[in-house]
Amino acid sequence: MSVLDAPVSRAAASIAPDAAAPASATAPASTAAPPPPGRAGRIIGWVIVIALLLGIALLSMRFIVTNPDLSGTLNPESPGPNGAKALAQLTRDQGVDVEVTRSRAEATDALGSDATLVLTDPFTLSDAAVHELVDRADRVVLLSSSARMLRLLDLGEDAPAEGGTVRAQCTVPEFARVGEIDAARMFSPAEGVQGCFRSGTGAAAVLRSTAEGRTVSLVEGTRLFSNAELAQNGNAALGLALLAQQPRVVWYVPSFADSDISPDDEQTLGDLTPDWVTPAILMLLLAGLAAIWWRGRRFGPLVAESLPVTVRASETMQGRARLTAKAADAAHAGASIRTGTVGRLAARLALGPRAVVEEVADAASDRLGVPRTSLYDLLGGPAPQDDHELIDLARRLAELETAVENTVRTERKRP
Known part of the structure; x- marks a missing residue:
């Protein structure tokens, strides 16, 4: 040693x-166990297990991937922490008529030259339906964003690793008295799009486009305009600067009941899976079967040892x-x-x-x-x-x- x-x-x-003293197991000796099943029985057992796993995998591939229901996020009728009922009520206090609708047709009929279209990311609408709805309004405000909406409206793109406390720093009059906001998401404006509330690198928290005589404003307000955070910094002032510029507000809340996306267009898990996954799974299953055949014959009977030890x-x-x-x-x-x-x-x-x-x-x-x-x-x-x-x-x-x-x-x- x-x-x-x-x-x-x-x-x-x-x-x-x-x-210090020898440790002895005083349990009585057990009777001999019955002989283990033969090689054929073990192989059949493994085949059954693999068949069950394949069945479960095939069933899971038939499940349709659907988007979660986000109706509670910035919902103007929701008093919860993530709702926007406080912003809607604050806008009404300024003398603005706020009409909440979950129907795209009703929203289209209610729009006019004196109305502002307010909506969150319309994930339940197709690209054509989004363009049709936005084209009917002279003033559009998107309170939450996505890469899809940035692309559809030609507003810009995301600015990763940006955020923090920013001020207006632009010539839009209604933003002059907003003060500071704590932006969680910033954007890089496209050519011809004005960016407000900029950071030191030029990224903007609010994008504004005035192309074709239509004013489109976009901001990631999921946290800024929620009931829980509206009273912080200049969040409420920014919300009024966006919503309270015309006599009426048409607030469209997306819902699956109003979706124009056909069920045939929905993708399954198999459609979303890369092409190499299925061959890789088959190769792994074949390798498992080969390993079972190779190692299964080496499993011998249990060796009984006399007790106590x-x-x-x-x-x-x-x-x-x-x-x-x-x-x-x-x-x-x-x-x-x-x-x-x-x-x-x-x-x-x-x-x-x-x-x-x-x-x-x-x-x-x-x-x-x-x-x-x-x-x-x-x-x-x-x-x-x-x-x-x-x-x-x-x-x-x-x-x-x-x-x-x-x-x-x-x-x-x-x-």
Whole structure:
């Protein structure tokens, strides 16, 4: 056994006192188990499991991927934290008539030269339906955005890793008194599109386009205009600057009931899966079957062992010591050595089994006449960080035990 294994083995023996005697399992010997099934039975079992997995995979591919219902997000009739009822009511307080509709046809009929079309990302409408709705309004405000809407309306693109507190910094009159907003999403304006509330890199939180005599404003207001955040910074002022510029507001809330997307256009999980996935799954299944055929024949019958089984305490001690040495965990080994040393010193100094490090150090200091501080550091100081410090700690602890043992023996020999 190496120099490192010796103190570790001593520590393992000290912290496992009940392993000093042979450990015997006293359970009665069990009867022999029936012989295992043959090779054919094992192969049939694996084939059944694989067939079940294939069936589950095929069924899951038939599920249709649908978008979640986001009607509660910036819903002008929702009083929840993510709704926009507070913004709608604040707009009404300014004398603006706010009409909420979930029908695209009603929204189209209600639009006029004195009305502002307000909507969130119309995920339930096709591109043609979005253009038809937007073309009927002279003023459009999108309170939430997506890459699709940026592309459809030619407003720009996302500006990744942008955001923070920004001010208007543009010539739009209604934004002059808004103040600061804490923008969560910024955009890079397209050519001919005005960007307001810009950051230092030129990204903008609000995009405004005036092409073809129509004013289109876009802002990511999912958090800015929610009931929970409307009172923060200049969020409410920005909402009024966007919505309260005309006598009427037509607020369209998208819903699946008003969708013009045909069920035939919906994609399944198989349509969204890349082409290489199916061949890869088949190859993995074939490889699994080959592995079962290859390794299945090596499974032999279970070997019955007579009981009871005796495990020597020395084997347990040496095994734990080798594991600790192999892991190179000097801190754990040092803690084990110190625990064993404290226990043996407490017994030698006639202290109780629950004596703490300070009590053992005080008793050893009185016995040896050495400073208590040095014994405190030795028995409860910092853990060793490498094998060199561990060996030095084990040597000093062994010397301490020897010194205490010598004083105890000397005291016993006195007349």
